[in-house]
Amino acid sequence: MANIKQVESELVCIASFLAKEGKENELIEALYSLIEATHKEEGCIRYELNQAIEEPRRITFIEKWSNQKTFDEHCAMPYITDYFDNVRPALVESFDVSLHKEFIV
Numbered sequence: 001m002a003n004i005k006q007v008e009s010e011l012v013c014i015a016s017f018l019a020k021e022g023k024e025n026e027l028i029e030a031l032y033s034l035i036e037a038t039h040k041e042e043g044c045i046r047y048e049l050n051q052a053i054e055e056p057r058r059i060t061f062i063e064k065w066s067n068q069k070t071f072d073e074h075c076a077m078p079y080i081t082d083y084f085d086n087v088r089p090a091l092v093e094s095f096d097v098s099l100h101k102e103f104i105v
Contacts, residue, residue: 004103005104005105006103006104007103008101010045010065010066011068012064013099014096015060015061015095017031017059017091018092024056034080034083037077038080044065044066045064048063064102
């Protein structure tokens with residue numbers, strides 16, 4: 001791994017949500033509503049909403065944070081906890097959140 005380096009402090013989060021049947025648009029709207037406030041958070045480098053081409057019910061955030069602390073602070077924001085506690089159950093069949101370290105050349 002000659003020139004490949006792992007970014008030590010930054011954190012990448014992939015949050016993938018499978019919408020309940022017929023709830024794709026509502027889920028996209030709910031997740032989209034989180035973007036503006038999240039972009040203003042300290043430590044937010046990337047917060048991007050995507051929809052899978054082959055599986056349109058699969059909606060995914062690709063996130064990049066300056067470090068674990070700023071990601072943890074994001075997760076504790078009232079609009080994020082409200083989404084997970086109150087909005088998600090009605091719209092999401094299943095979800096997965098995984099944390100990653102990025103490799104750069």
